[in-house]
Amino acid sequence: MRTIKLVIEFNGARFVGWQIQARGVSVQGEIEKVLTAVSGNPVRVISSGRTDAGVHALGMTVHFHTPSGLPMSAFREGVNRLLPEDIAVKSAEEAPPCFHARFSARGKWYRYTIFQSLVRSPLRAPFCWRLRKPLDLEALRTAAAAFVGVHDFAPFRSSGCAAKTTVREIFSLSVDTEGDLLFLDVRGSGFLKNMVRMMVGTLVEIGQGREKPDLVARMLAEGKPPARITAPPQGLCLMEVFY
Amino acid sequence: MRTIKLVIEFNGARFVGWQIQARGVSVQGEIEKVLTAVSGNPVRVISSGRTDAGVHALGMTVHFHTPSGLPMSAFREGVNRLLPEDIAVKSAEEAPPCFHARFSARGKWYRYTIFQSLVRSPLRAPFCWRLRKPLDLEALRTAAAAFVGVHDFAPFRSSGCAAKTTVREIFSLSVDTEGDLLFLDVRGSGFLKNMVRMMVGTLVEIGQGREKPDLVARMLAEGKPPARITAPPQGLCLMEVFY
Numbered sequence: 001m002r003t004i005k006l007v008i009e010f011n012g013a014r015f016v017g018w019q020i021q022a023r024g025v026s027v028q029g030e031i032e033k034v035l036t037a038v039s040g041n042p043v044r045v046i047s048s049g050r051t052d053a054g055v056h057a058l059g060m061t062v063h064f065h066t067p068s069g070l071p072m073s074a075f076r077e078g079v080n081r082l083l084p085e086d087i088a089v090k091s092a093e094e095a096p097p098c099f100h101a102r103f104s105a106r107g108k109w110y111r112y113t114i115f116q117s118l119v120r121s122p123l124r125a126p127f128c129w130r131l132r133k134p135l136d137l138e139a140l141r142t143a144a145a146a147f148v149g150v151h152d153f154a155p156f157r158s159s160g161c162a163a164k165t166t167v168r169e170i171f172s173l174s175v176d177t178e179g180d181l182l183f184l185d186v187r188g189s190g191f192l193k194n195m196v197r198m199m200v201g202t203l204v205e206i207g208q209g210r211e212k213p214d215l216v217a218r219m220l221a222e223g224k225p226p227a228r229i230t231a232p233p234q235g236l237c238l239m240e241v242f243y
Numbered sequence: 244m245r246t247i248k249l250v251i252e253f254n255g256a257r258f259v260g261w262q263i264q265a266r267g268v269s270v271q272g273e274i275e276k277v278l279t280a281v282s283g284n285p286v287r288v289i290s291s292g293r294t295d296a297g298v299h300a301l302g303m304t305v306h307f308h309t310p311s312g313l314p315m316s317a318f319r320e321g322v323n324r325l326l327p328e329d330i331a332v333k334s335a336e337e338a339p340p341c342f343h344a345r346f347s348a349r350g351k352w353y354r355y356t357i358f359q360s361l362v363r364s365p366l367r368a369p370f371c372w373r374l375r376k377p378l379d380l381e382a383l384r385t386a387a388a389a390f391v392g393v394h395d396f397a398p399f400r401s402s403g404c405a406a407k408t409t410v411r412e413i414f415s416l417s418v419d420t421e422g423d424l425l426f427l428d429v430r431g432s433g434f435l436k437n438m439v440r441m442m443v444g445t446l447v448e449i450g451q452g453r454e455k456p457d458l459v460a461r462m463l464a465e466g467k468p469p470a471r472i473t474a475p476p477q478g479l480c481l482m483e484v485f486y
Contacts, residue, residue, distance in 0.1 A: 011365045056366060076362065086365045119319065122254045122329045123299060
């Protein structure tokens with residue numbers, strides 16, 4: 001048996017999310033179907049984690065086991081020829097037998113894109129959250145800094161989250177602008193269900209002046225109140241998984 | 244009668260092009276339908292020019308006449324509420340009666356995006372032409388410089404082009420890279436049918452080493468041979484029309 005590691009890019013617009021569901025088209029389902037056809041054996045992939053419906057990825061990472069002796073090009077070029085246009089394998093490599101896409105991961109980098117504009121943009125809309133007024137950058141950066149470190153992120157997980165512990169570490173959270181775009185780059189050890197989108201939702205409330213910058217520190221210290229706003233999925237992109 | 248100038252952004256993927264056709268959905272058709280509904284009078288828009296099926300625009304400019312006394316917000320926010328997601332009015336302003344989107348234009352800026360990568364990218368594919376190997380930048384820049392100035396662009400128009408004269412002026416053609424992306428920014432007085440895409444097709448042949456950099460100067464001087472390659476439409480974007 002060989003262990004193969006794939007890095008996958010996808011446009012999440014059309015999918016019910018990463019994970020196979022009873023209904024709808026999932027990224028995992030599309031990939032397993034093609035890997036099974038190419039390798040000639042049933043393939044189950046293990047991912048570094050799940051992404052919600054509508055979330056994009058530039059660097060989702062998975063592994064799978066296969067008895068197939070095919071060259072690596074079959075798992076990149078060959079698989080890409082059969083995958084739909086909105087999914088692609090960026091790299092395929094043989095990994096040590098102990099490699100595990102989820103348990104071996106040391107961290108992940110997510111980017112959330114906000115577009116600050118009075119008018120909508122057809123070319124940008126599928127990849128950002130549009131806000132009509134510019135956010136208060138200073139308030140945003142003060143609040144963002146409070147996320148960094150080891151904290152109990154219980155207020156930043158959605159009700160469907162089944163994680164046993166809600167303690168996670170955020171390595172960094174940077175706020176950068178480029179014209180009317182604002183990028184929130186979050187790097188951390190791991191993330192609860194909807195965690196990044198709820199962090200962004202809370203930061204936006206602060207950036208809009210509806211909440212004070214110290215709200216984040218208070219929520220993390222007191223474990224409440226739960227975040228009120230979950231930023232929409234199309235602004236989120238899983239950039240990279242670190243091993 | 245008022246003369247109103249609109250700047251329009253659209254994702255060209257779904258359309259048969261700018262112009263109304265016997266079959267298929269056109270950007271012009273969608274806009275005229277909504278402007279007619281909002282103003283309560285039949286509206287015909289005059290554009291700065293046409294774009295082919297699949298070509299995008301960040302700054303297509305049009306004008307129209309209307310007896311309507313509605314405030315400008317009706318022609319931006321109001322119209323945007325009724326337009327499909329892939330078209331938006333970015334600005335609406337009253338123009339002098341003599342303003343003409345096509346005849347008043349002093350020039351246009353087109354950007355063509357090339358993505359240099361062995362593997363395809365689902366997130367970038369709708370907005371670029373992917374080439375497997377990096378182009379020779381020096382050859383590309385030498386050839387690009389030959390386009391600048393007043394020339395007879397007869398070799399760079401498609402067979403369906405009905406323009407009376409094929410003399411045009413290119414103000415500038417810059418070649419810039421950003422990681423694995425390559426941007427060709429073309430500014431000129433006006434463009435023949437498929438002209439930018441045929442210029443890019445010829446530049447790519449040169450950048451791939453299949454033709455010499457002096458081919459462009461020869462084609463412009465001799466009026467032949469016609470460009471062999473028309474770059475695909477999704478890499479092209481009409482950025483701005485200058486007045």
